Amino acid sequence: MGGSRIGEQGDGVLRLTKKADYGLMALKYLAEHPDSVSVSAKDIADTYGIPPQLLAKVLQRLTKVGLLRSHAGMNGGYALSRQAQQISAFEVIHAIDGPLFITSCTKGSKSCDLEPNCTIKEPLARVNESIAGVLKSISVYDLVDADTAAARGQDGLVTLLHSQAV
Amino acid sequence: MGGSRIGEQGDGVLRLTKKADYGLMALKYLAEHPDSVSVSAKDIADTYGIPPQLLAKVLQRLTKVGLLRSHAGMNGGYALSRQAQQISAFEVIHAIDGPLFITSCTKGSKSCDLEPNCTIKEPLARVNESIAGVLKSISVYDLVDADTAAARGQDGLVTLLHSQAV
DNA sequence: TGAAGTGCGACAAATTTAGTCCTATACTGA
DNA sequence: TCAGTATAGGACTAAATTTGTCGCACTTCA
Numbered sequence: 001m002g003g004s005r006i007g008e009q010g011d012g013v014l015r016l017t018k019k020a021d022y023g024l025m026a027l028k029y030l031a032e033h034p035d036s037v038s039v040s041a042k043d044i045a046d047t048y049g050i051p052p053q054l055l056a057k058v059l060q061r062l063t064k065v066g067l068l069r070s071h072a073g074m075n076g077g078y079a080l081s082r083q084a085q086q087i088s089a090f091e092v093i094h095a096i097d098g099p100l101f102i103t104s105c106t107k108g109s110k111s112c113d114l115e116p117n118c119t120i121k122e123p124l125a126r127v128n129e130s131i132a133g134v135l136k137s138i139s140v141y142d143l144v145d146a147d148t149a150a151a152r153g154q155d156g157l158v159t160l161l162h163s164q165a166v
Numbered sequence: 167m168g169g170s171r172i173g174e175q176g177d178g179v180l181r182l183t184k185k186a187d188y189g190l191m192a193l194k195y196l197a198e199h200p201d202s203v204s205v206s207a208k209d210i211a212d213t214y215g216i217p218p219q220l221l222a223k224v225l226q227r228l229t230k231v232g233l234l235r236s237h238a239g240m241n242g243g244y245a246l247s248r249q250a251q252q253i254s255a256f257e258v259i260h261a262i263d264g265p266l267f268i269t270s271c272t273k274g275s276k277s278c279d280l281e282p283n284c285t286i287k288e289p290l291a292r293v294n295e296s297i298a299g300v301l302k303s304i305s306v307y308d309l310v311d312a313d314t315a316a317a318r319g320q321d322g323l324v325t326l327l328h329s330q331a332v
Numbered sequence: 333t334g335a336a337g338t339g340c341g342a343c344a345a346a347t348t349t350a351g352t353c354c355t356a357t358a359c360t361g362a
Numbered sequence: 363t364c365a366g367t368a369t370a371g372g373a374c375t376a377a378a379t380t381t382g383t384c385g386c387a388c389t390t391c392a
Contacts, residue, residue: 018350054350077368123308185381220381239335
């Protein structure tokens with residue numbers, strides 16, 4: 001990183017909720033088990049030690065949004081509705097956490113609650129889009145094998161940023 | 167599950183706290199008033215209609231970190247300790263919100279609390295660095311005049327991302 | 333000396349996130 | 363057809379975080 005690394009390594013700025021984490025972990029798991037016709041929420045939850053009911057809700061949400069296909073009943077569960085390469089981290093996070101804005105003061109399409117002064121919002125909105133772009137360039141498949149992903153040429157955006165910016 | 171806002175426009179991913187917002191707004195204000203020797207927290211708070219005491223704390227923090235210089239007593243207040251061009255949004259956000267990690271499960275340098283399975287963390291760490299890079303490429307000066315910033319060549323990273331990603 | 337500042341620690345309120353409970357419904361297989 | 367296993371989802375509680383307030387000590391300057 002340029003020079004002002006303050007502590008440890010791995011500082012960051014983006015904050016994912018646990019639900020988004022769970023969702024990404026689950027999709028990764030599904031991508032790693034293409035053999036299984038469908039995997040139950042409980043199986044995944046057990047594997048990672050996360051609350052089954054909470055994961056269930058996350059998966060239900062991902063199903064609702066169309067990223068997963070569900071199957072009730074015995075031997076039921078979930079499966080990716082597309083190839084892992086075709087599902088971006090952005091889609092997952094967006095589906096679970098909903099649209100988040102870079103500035104806290106931006107709610108929906110309304111401007112700042114009280115003041116017309118939040119002139120900071122506009123320039124940061126572009127940053128926001130940049131970040132969305134990065135997230136869109138990462139697929140669930142990339143999560144499965146990060147090294148492979150790094151070697152690929154397709155994510156030039158990410159590697160570009162990685163080498164140039166940090 | 168909380169709000170299920172699905173539609174809208176202007177989606178984003180990065181979430182800043184209000185404190186970080188306030189900090190950026192204050193720095194922007196200071197950058198816009200280079201004439202003033204020092205500006206009090208109250209002045210800025212009044213301008214933007216934000217809680218004075220809260221802003222005070224934010225400014226104190228920025229001072230502690232070295233981004234601002236403070237002066238107590240009458241006619242006291244704060245001033246940028248460097249040129250606005252030399253202060254990145256990353257520094258501000260990091261100073262106020264502290265190091266945030268892209269995955270919620272990463273605490274300090276420890277791995278996931280319970281499981282050794284959070285293999286998602288590692289690939290996302292690179293995304294994290296990318297985002298940090300974007301934020302580092304944005305200066306307080308850029309907030310003052312976003313259009314000027316867009317025209318400049320120096321933030322090629324941002325414009326690149328902007329055009330390619332979203 | 334007193335008014336106007338910063339510097340800080342403790343605390344209270346508000347909001348968000350995480351997790352649980354309960355019930356309904358769907359599918360499967362014996 | 364019935365019992366067991368799974369998804370679907372609403373309501374609710376608990377925990378954590380964020381936001382904001384209060385009070386006091388200290389500094390500066392007129």
